[in-house]
Amino acid sequence: MHKLIGKALADEYHLNEAEAWELFSDYGIPTPQHQLARSVEEALDAAKRIGYPVVMKIVSRNILHKSDAGGVEVNIMDDEGLSEAYHAIIENVLAYKSDAVIDGILVCEMLKGGLECIIGMTQDASFGPTLMFGLGGIFVEVLEDVSFRVLPLSKEDALSMIYEIKASSLLQGARGQVARDVDAMAELMLKVAIMIEDNPEIKELDINPCFVFEAGGGIMPVDARVML
Amino acid sequence: MVKPETLHAVLNAKTVSVVGASSNPDKTGYQVLKNILDAGYQGRIYPINLKAESILDINCYPSLLDVPEDLDLVVIVVPAAAVPEVMQQAADKNARGAVIISGGFREIGNVELENEVMGIANAHDIAVIGPNCQGINYTPNKLCACWPLLTKRGGMAVIAQSGTIGATMGGWAEDEEIGFSALLALGNKSGVGEIELLDYFASDEETKVIALNIEGVKDGRAFIKTAKSALSKKPVVVLKPGRTRKGAEAAQSHTKSIAGSDKVFEAVCKQTGLIRAEGICEFYDYSKILSMLDAPLGRRMLVITSSGGSGILAADTAEDLGIELKQLSTDIKDRLKEILPNQCVVSNPLDLTGDATANRYMQALDVAITSEVIDCILVIFGDPVHKASDVVRDISSRTDKPIVVAFLGGGDVEKEEVLLMHQAGIPAFPTPERAVRAIGALLKKKNY
Incomplete structure (x- = not known):
């Protein structure tokens, strides 16, 4: 069991996004640059390090659906925008759930x-x-165009999951689309599978969305939820 | 877990007792005893009945304890409440296995009674089939401890959670002279389950294909492991009803099965190579073809027909399944045109038209099997073609390409010829669609 999962189980809450990224990193899964900020000053420092534009997201054990709570601001271009967004997020979240425990804001x-x-x-x-x-x-939501495989997962399984969906031609570069990095996506799925096998306490997991770039360009998870 | 050697001893039992044997033809206890006798069982049979001296001219005994020797198999048809005592007696007679046909256990909430019976059986390593099941039938031992009476020996082992589905498979296999190696009804699956049986029949030399009907999987990971191992030895066809929400609800109340998601089970089939059938008809057709033929080397099929309409149906189904109907080479076409009458359509499907005789089929097939662009041949007889079986038997002896037949619209000639084809190891189906879908299943067979 990963130490973060042990800690979260002891405190009886799910992993927050910052912890999910840390868990992912320990399994060699790429994560976007990020930093947890507990004040506007910390957030400014984070943005300076990461570079604009940035995204800001609420980190709270009581908020599972961040967007629904008004806890996400995207495309923040400068210090002024960041400061505004920081306050707006806190205000929105407390209006959504007045007793929400706010662990910080992820830049x-x-x-x-x-x-x-x-x-x-x-x-x-x-x-x-x-x-x-x-x-x-x-x-996924309307066409339910998804594929499944049970663990343990082989590379062949991962690739066949990608090729099985009806829209798979979009990934392979049909009709003027660029071909995407299917191999990196399969590698990601294998790493996720190993992480899940190592940590049976994980009851549910979502990487939504995960960007897949042009062939050779790799993949990048954008948002992740890990439920225990 | 029941050991393979225990299952072997049960299926090849030399001594069988029927506890609850009855002289009343309306009772299961009569029917099962009669079927064991009528199937030609060669071992020793001991009917148990408190009052009767003999049933069907066989000496009866008041209890298992009175039987003069140890027993390999005990078939139990007494009311549920009496089963624990019978199981204890079976243990005293060193029984290797017990088929509990009686119902009245877990399926109606009598969990404790079932646990009591299983406790005794497990303590003495007795393999239990059931309870609440339709019995077992193993043709190599001529052991039909079930109903209906079915005896035709063949290569299909049917493991069925539903007694009716198992009996239907056996009945069709018997009528069509395909035969089966085993029919096993699992009932409540308290002792022997699909895991042990998959494992056992994967190594059973009589069995060429395993037909598995289940409503739920208890231990998914063990199931996958066993399925993969079995599939490395022979094909396994699976019928798992409960695809829909309503169906899953029905499965849950029928056998208290754990209903995982059907999409996940579908994924498991893809990952393991299990060949999934939607309904009983496909379950039978796939098992039949897989017990008879090896897989073609590729997906290119030639259709030869006397019925244009049937040829089109075959082409439709083939396209749905990704089976290719390639055009024959110019050279082959020219040779066919030379020997065939003008009205024949030299294409794929190759239409020999309604007045085609066995001789015309023979001439066309003779040329067609030399084609390099086909991997298998579907021969459709759409009329009462006399001696059709002679043609396909002769052709299949001269080529490695699998020959599959669809025979329809042929009246009594059809019935006769189809049986002759089956005796020769050539599968014949009653419609082109069923034949092509069966070929689709055959394409999933590995090389063993």
Whole structure:
């Protein structure tokens, strides 16, 4: 069991996003540049280090759906915008849930240019941990165009999950689209699978979205939830 | 876990007792005893009945303890409440296995009674099939301890959670003279389950294909491991009803199965190579073809037909499944045009038209099997073609390419010829769609 999971279980809450990124890093999974800030000053420092534009997200054990709580501000261009966004997020979140425990605000690099994918994990009643893959947005939500495989996962399984979805041609560069880094996506899925196998306390996991860049350009998780 | 050697001893039992044997033809205890006798069982049979001296001309004994020798298999048809005592007696007679046909256990909430019976069985290493099941049938031992009476020996081992689905598979295999190695109804699956049986029949030399009907999987990881291991030895076809929400609810109340997501089970099939059937018909067709033929080397199929309409249906189904109908080479086409009457359509499907005789099929197939762009041949007989079986038997002896038949619209000739084809190891199906779907399943077979 990873130390962060042990700590979260002891405190009876799920991993927050900063902890999820730390867990990911320990398994060699790429994470966006990020820094947890507990004041506007800390946030300014973080943005200076990461470089504008940045994204700011609430970190609270009581808030699972950050956007619903008004806890996300994107495309912040400068110090002034950052200061405004910081206060707005705190205000929104407390209006959404007045007793929310605020652990801070995560300042992240603003990523662009990736095709949005989703990787999820659920526990099946018969087969245990099961990985899901799909393209983001309407592909998963409306068309339910997703594929599943149970763990343990082989590289072949990961690749077949990617090729199985109906919209897979979008990843392979059909109709004037650029071909995406399918291999890096498969590698990511394998690492996620190993992380899940090592930590059976993980009940549910979402990487949504995960950007996949042009072939050779790799992938980058943009948002992650790890439920215990 | 029940050991393979225990299962081997049970299926190859030399001594069988039927506890609750009855002289009343309406009772299961009569039917099962009669089926064991009528199937030609060669071992010794001991019916147990408190009052009767003999049933069906066989000496009865008041209890298992009165039987003069140890027993390999005890078949139990007495009411549930009496089963613990019978199981204890079976243990005293060193029984290797017990088939509990009686119901009235876990399935109606009598969990404690079932646990009591299983406690005795497990303490004495008795393999339990059931309770609440339809029995077992192992043709190499001519042991039909179930109903209906089925005896045709073949290469299909049917492991069925549903007794009716198992009996249906056996019945069709018997009618079509395909045969089966085993029919096992699992019932409540308290003792022997699909894991042990998959493992056992993977190594059973009589068995060419395993047909597995389950409603739920208890230990998914163990299932995957065993399935992969079995699939490294022979094909496994799986029928798992409960694909939909309503179906899953029905499965849950039928056998208290754990219903995982069907999408996840579908994924498991892809990961392991399990060949999934949607309904009983495909379950049978896939098992049948897989027990008879090796996989073609590729996905290119030639369709030869006397019925244009049937040829189109075959082409449709083939395209749905990604089976290719390539055009024959100019050279082969020219040779076909030379020997065939003008009305024939020399293409793929190759339409020999409604007046085609066995001789015309033979001439066309003779040329067609030399083609390098086909991996398998579907021969459709759409009329009462006499001696059709002679043609396909002769052709399949001269080529490694699998030959599959669809025979329809052939009346009594069809019935006769289809059986002759099956005897020769050539699978025939009643529609082109079923034949092509079966070929689709055959394409999933590995080289063993």
